[in-house]
Amino acid sequence: MIFTQKLQQAWATSNSMLTVGLDPDPQRFPAELQGRSDAIFEFCRAIIDVTAPYACAIKPQIAYFSAQRAEDQLEALCNYILEHHPGLPIVLDAKRGDIGSTAEQYAREAFERYQADAVTVSPYMGFDTLEPYLSWKSKGVIILCRTSNTGGSDLQFIESADGTPLYLHVASLAAEKWNTSGQCALVVGATFPEEIARVRARVGDMPLLIPGIGAQGGDIPATVKAGRNSQGTGMMINSSRAILYASGGDNWREAAAQAARATRDAINAAR
Numbered sequence: 169m170i171f172t173q174k175l176q177q178a179w180a181t182s183n184s185m186l187t188v189g190l191d192p193d194p195q196r197f198p199a200e201l202q203g204r205s206d207a208i209f210e211f212c213r214a215i216i217d218v219t220a221p222y223a224c225a226i227k228p229q230i231a232y233f234s235a236q237r238a239e240d241q242l243e244a245l246c247n248y249i250l251e252h253h254p255g256l257p258i259v260l261d262a263k264r265g266d267i268g269s270t271a272e273q274y275a276r277e278a279f280e281r282y283q284a285d286a287v288t289v290s291p292y293m294g295f296d297t298l299e300p301y302l303s304w305k306s307k308g309v310i311i312l313c314r315t316s317n318t319g320g321s322d323l324q325f326i327e328s329a330d331g332t333p334l335y336l337h338v339a340s341l342a343a344e345k346w347n348t349s350g351q352c353a354l355v356v357g358a359t360f361p362e363e364i365a366r367v368r369a370r371v372g373d374m375p376l377l378i379p380g381i382g383a384q385g386g387d388i389p390a391t392v393k394a395g396r397n398s399q400g401t402g403m404m405i406n407s408s409r410a411i412l413y414a415s416g417g418d419n420w421r422e423a424a425a426q427a428a429r430a431t432r433d434a435i436n437a438a439r
């Protein structure tokens with residue numbers, strides 16, 4: 169199923185716009201998993217199982233796996249999601265960006281090796297570096313636009329002669345020129361609701377991946393009001409650490425489920 173369709177269905181069936189981010193840090197794992205060679209898989213599998221009812225997507229961050237030499241565990245997790253939670257889109261957060269020939273390999277990595285439904289990419293090197301991802305017609309290409317970190321302003325706020333900041337150029341290009349597959353989305357940080365609204369005004373109903381609530385302190389009602397589309401949906405609002413590490417004790421599964429449910433409900437209350 170194509171990415172946008174899978175996402176639409178997930179929004180509807182789970183009544184949720186929460187994306188659960190997988191940033192597994194073994195140092196923060198509960199005691200029962202310490203020292204196990206499959207700890208990353210088991211931690212993430214449990215998190216997925218308990219949070220899936222409250223989520224519209226799962227977003228594994230690839231560096232947390234590759235830094236631990238655990239790409240095999242990420243592969244196994246993606247297979248697990250496809251088998252046990254087939255309605256849940258997998259967003260591989262890799263933030264790739266390189267010349268076309270290399271991008272072809274990154275696209276194969278995301279869409280073949282990990283079977284992701286979508287991948288995050290940087291637009292910094294221009295359209296020809298995005299084309300290899302877009303040639304996978306059913307796959308989502310999620311383009312960095314206005315990132316959640318403070319340093320994002322260093323480049324994203326640079327203005328062209330008519331006063332338009334770079335991040336809005338990215339939004340316009342994504343909506344008007346680059347979206348050849350109809351599967352593009354944009355990353356906009358919850359830490360900047362005003363800019364979310366400006367991006368939404370430029371891109372119609374295009375999906376937005378919005379990290380920055382939870383551990384980064386973004387305001388949920390302001391985010392939802394700024395980012396919802398004409399259907400009252402249109403957002404994958406990501407929370408990673410606030411869910412993964414809601415408790416370091418024996419009740420870590422229940423605490424993660426509770427955090428996911430509370431976040432889903434807070435998002436829905438603002439719709």
Ligand SMILES: O=C(O)c1cc(=O)[nH]c(=O)n1[C@@H]1O[C@H](COP(=O)(O)O)[C@@H](O)[C@H]1O
Nearest residue numbers: 229261288315316379382383384407408409
């Ligand atoms: O693409 C992302 O997911 C992303 C974009 C962005 O602008 N800011 C951002 O924090 N993220 C990711 O969101 C995750 C952090 O989420 P929290 O733990 O909820 O703060 C990490 O995987 C980041 O790489």
